[in-house]
Structure formats: structure tokens, C-alpha cells
Amino acid sequence: GLVRWRADAYHKRYGRYAPALVAGGGAGAVGVGPPPVSGTAQGVDGVAQRDAAGRVTGWLGHSYLHARLRLADGRTVRSPVDVTHAVTAVTRTRLGGAFTLGATARWATGVPATPVVGTTAGAGGRALPVWGTPLADRVPDYARLDVRLSRAFAVRDRLVSGYVEALNVLDRANASGFAYDAAYRARRPVHTVFAARTLIVGAELGLP
Numbered sequence: 001g002l003v004r005w006r007a008d009a010y011h012k013r014y015g016r017y018a019p020a021l022v023a024g025g026g027a028g029a030v031g032v033g034p035p036p037v038s039g040t041a042q043g044v045d046g047v048a049q050r051d052a053a054g055r056v057t058g059w060l061g062h063s064y065l066h067a068r069l070r071l072a073d074g075r076t077v078r079s080p081v082d083v084t085h086a087v088t089a090v091t092r093t094r095l096g097g098a099f100t101l102g103a104t105a106r107w108a109t110g111v112p113a114t115p116v117v118g119t120t121a122g123a124g125g126r127a128l129p130v131w132g133t134p135l136a137d138r139v140p141d142y143a144r145l146d147v148r149l150s151r152a153f154a155v156r157d158r159l160v161s162g163y164v165e166a167l168n169v170l171d172r173a174n175a176s177g178f179a180y181d182a183a184y185r186a187r188r189p190v191h192t193v194f195a196a197r198t199l200i201v202g203a204e205l206g207l208p
Contacts, residue, residue: 002051007044014039033114033134034072039079041067058091071134078135084109098153104146110139113177119184129184139175139189144168159206164199171197 015038043065050057063086067079086108093101112135122128150163168174173196175189 002053004049004051005046006048007046009042009044011042012040014041033077033131034075036069037072039067039069041065041079041081043067056091056093058089060090061088062086069135075133077133078112080112080135082112082135097151099149099151102148102150106142106144108142110141111176113137113139116180116184116187127183129180139177142174142192143170143172144174144194145170161204161206163203164201167194167198167200169197 017036017039043063045061045063047059047061049059063083065081065083065086067082068076069079070076087106089105091103095101114134115132115137116129117132118130119127120130144167146165146167147169148163148165150161152159152161154160173189174192175195176192177190178187179190180187
């Protein structure tokens with residue numbers, strides 16, 4: 001079948017940041033470091049799509065992003081949205097008996113996070129974190145595979161699609177940031193939604 005390609009490049013500049021939008025990093029760390037005063041983002045978005053007329057259809061997309069912030073103290077650091085690579089692949093295959101098998105795979109570079117490089121003693125001996133360079137760390141890469149088996153049928157002139165869907169088939173515990181213990185000596189990932197394998201059974205009713 002016919003495969004269509006498209007690519008878009010961009011370069012953006014940002015300024016006039018609100019004071020609350022400080023360069024943080026990771027769960028519980030937003031607001032760490034000097035505030036940003038300007039930023040840039042440049043990248044390329046590309047997609048290849050197979051013609052829907054075939055038995056097997058789908059598309060593949062890749063996004064490249066390089067985003068930076070300039071802080072009030074003159075440093076240039078990563079932007080919180082600096083996900084360097086993001087890849088999405090979607091495929092649908094029409095099976096016999098009005099069944100359709102679909103799969104969606106996603107992979108992306110981990111989001112930036114600000115590391116804790118030490119501690120100091122606060123009031124009452126409470127440990128206070130010493131933060132490193134804003135957004136110099138990253139959480140682990142994101143990866144997820146979803147699979148759906150569906151069957152369409154007519155009910156009183158309406159199209160109904162019943163499906164069984166497995167989310168995060170590989171049972172990968174993806175993270176959106178880090179959280180620390182009270183002493184700031186151990187950190188743990190803050191998991192995303194559907195960080196565990198999930199099975200869904202449902203139906204979709206088409207409009208008349």
C-alpha cells in the first residue's frame with residue numbers, strides 16, 4: 001500500500017515567564033533554583049502513514065526536541081519539557097469475522113529531573129536537600145506497549161464494537177519523576193498512570 005511521509009521543523013523562543021514557573025525537576029522538586037527568564041525549543045516532527053485501504057494499516061511518528069532555559073543567574077539548563085526523542089508506532093490488522101487486532105508502542109527519552117547532591121541540617125536537625133544543577137538528571141526512558149482485540153457488529157442499525165485491551169503489556173513501571181525519603185538519602189520513582197499491566201473489557205456504541 002501507499003506510504004505517505006511528512007516532516008515539520010520548528011524553532012521557538014519564549015520569554016516573560018511567570019515567577020512561579022521556576023526550573024524544578026521531578027516530583028516534589030518544582031520551584032528549585034533560580035527562575036527562568038527565557039527559553040528556546042527547536043526540533044523536528046516526522047510521521048509515516050500507510051494507506052488505510054490495505055488489510056494492515058498504521059503509522060510511525062518520531063519527534064526530536066532540544067529545549068533549553070536561561071535562568072536568572074545566567075546559566076542555561078534543560079527545559080522541563082526536553083524529551084529528546086519520542087517515538088510512537090500504531091498498527092491495525094483486519095482479521096476474519098469482523099475482528100481487528102491493534103497495537104500501539106511508545107518509547108521516549110526520560111523527562112529531566114533535578115538531582116539531590118547532598119543535605120544540610122535544618123531546624124531540629126531535619127535534613128534539608130542540597131539540589132544540584134537544575135534539570136541535569138533524567139528519569140529512566142519511557143516505554144509502553146498496548147494491544148487491543150475488537151469485533152464490530154450491528155445492533156438495531158447501530159454499530160457496536162466490543163473489545164479486550166491490555167495496557168502496558170510488558171508490565172514496565174514507567175516513572176514521571178523521583179521522590180526522596182525524609183533523610184534525602186534514598187530516592188524512588190514516582191510511577192505514571194498504568195505503570196502496571198492492566199486488562200480492560202468494554203464496548204463502544206456508534207451514533208445513529
